[in-house]
Amino acid sequence: MTTFVYETPDELASATADRLAAALASAQAERGTASVVLTGGRTGIAVLTALRSATLDWSSLDVYWGDERFLPAGDPERNETQARAALLDHVPVAPGRVHPMAPSDGEYGDDPDAAAEAYAVLLKDVASFDVCLLGVGEEGHTASLFPGSPGVQETSRAVVAVRDCPKPPPTRVSLTLPTIRRATDVWLMTTGDAKAEPVAAALAGANEEDLPAAGARGKRDTLWILDRAAAARL
Numbered sequence: 598m599t600t601f602v603y604e605t606p607d608e609l610a611s612a613t614a615d616r617l618a619a620a621l622a623s624a625q626a627e628r629g630t631a632s633v634v635l636t637g638g639r640t641g642i643a644v645l646t647a648l649r650s651a652t653l654d655w656s657s658l659d660v661y662w663g664d665e666r667f668l669p670a671g672d673p674e675r676n677e678t679q680a681r682a683a684l685l686d687h688v689p690v691a692p693g694r695v696h697p698m699a700p701s702d703g704e705y706g707d708d709p710d711a712a713a714e715a716y717a718v719l720l721k722d723v724a725s726f727d728v729c730l731l732g733v734g735e736e737g738h739t740a741s742l743f744p745g746s747p748g749v750q751e752t753s754r755a756v757v758a759v760r761d762c763p764k765p766p767p768t769r770v771s772l773t774l775p776t777i778r779r780a781t782d783v784w785l786m787t788t789g790d791a792k793a794e795p796v797a798a799a800l801a802g803a804n805e806e807d808l809p810a811a812g813a814r815g816k817r818d819t820l821w822i823l824d825r826a827a828a829a830r831l
């Protein structure tokens with residue numbers, strides 16, 4: 598596990614975008630291709646905005662999502678919509694290599710279980726992700742895995758529908774912890790005072806059912822990327 602602390606959220610976003618571009622470029626240099634899992638949330642979207650100006654072979658990149666808010670296509674609250682506006686609409690990614698989770702008015706209709714199952718099928722042949730980006734909630738959620746919810750205990754399914762989420766919107770689709778752990782590197786990024794407590798608890802080894810972010814780790818490394826406020830209790 599590696600921890601990075603930046604003075605401000607802006608510094609965090611710009612340094613993390615640089616680190617991400619370097620990590621993806623290094624995977625491309627090794628294998629000719631790279632993959633990244635995106636997250637929603639303020640910090641994750643700020644990093645994507647900062648990544649716009651990176652020099653990268655955008656056409657050799659697969660883009661996945663760690664979770665999605667189950668809303669109609671194009672809804673401004675969808676993580677996909679925000680990631681497109683922040684980054685994907687500004688760089689020459691290959692459209693067929695951008696893999697959003699289904700919207701609530703898409704081919705699986707208003708059925709988040711079907712959307713989750715379809716994403717699990719898509720991920721069947723994906724053994725690993727180079728980098729899985731994640732945010733952290735005030736109560737310790739990550740992706741859309743909330744404390745004490747059934748999704749956090751899931752061990753057989755790769756992707757789950759999540760209902761009654763405490764953070765709006767209430768219905769979401771999320772990778773499960775075993776799927777997140779397929780990533781070579783997991784990067785948990787968070788900022789602000791409200792995150793100081795869950796960050797300290799996760800790093801102290803909290804139980805993942807109580808604090809799902811504590812269960813997110815990569816096969817090679819897990820990076821905790823914080824601003825000074827989120828690191829205040831370490």
Ligand SMILES: O=C(O)[C@H](O)[C@@H](O)[C@H](O)[C@H](O)COP(=O)(O)O
Pocket residue numbers: 636637638639640641664665666676731732733734738739740741764787788
């Ligand atoms: O879709 C979402 O809401 C997320 O993917 C969620 O897990 C988010 O990353 C955290 O809640 C942190 O969000 P903030 O950075 O805005 O606090």
